[in-house]
Amino acid sequence: MHIKVLGPGCKNCVNLEKNARAALDEMNLEAEITKVTDYSEIASYGxxxxxxxxxxxxxxxxxxxPKAAEIKELLTELA
Structure with missing residues (x-):
């Protein structure tokens, strides 16, 4: 699983990464987390x-x- 956090590195971006890591820990999942700060790459995702x-x-x-609980739900739906 590869997770990308899109954003310029603001407080919300940091919190999103933190919540994603918490959700992964609670689910005992391994994933690569990448921060994407390039605006053209962010825009390419719409x-x-x-x-x-x-x-x-x-x-x-x-x-x-989203809170860690919501991220867990989203990850469960993908599985």
Whole structure:
């Protein structure tokens, strides 16, 4: 699993990464987490507001910071 956190590195981006890591820990899942800060790459996902959460090249969330519990639900739906 490859997770990307899209955004310029703001507080919300940091919190999104933290929540994603917490969700992975709670689910005992391994994943590579990458931060994407390049605006052209962020735009290529069709995201107009950050932060964004992309899992295996599928945009799951944009413009807000979901809690770890919501991220767990989204990851479960992908499995």
């Amino acid at each position: 995201i107009m507001s950050t932060p964004g959460l992309v899992v295996d090249e599928k945009v799951l969330v944009s413009g807000r910071v």
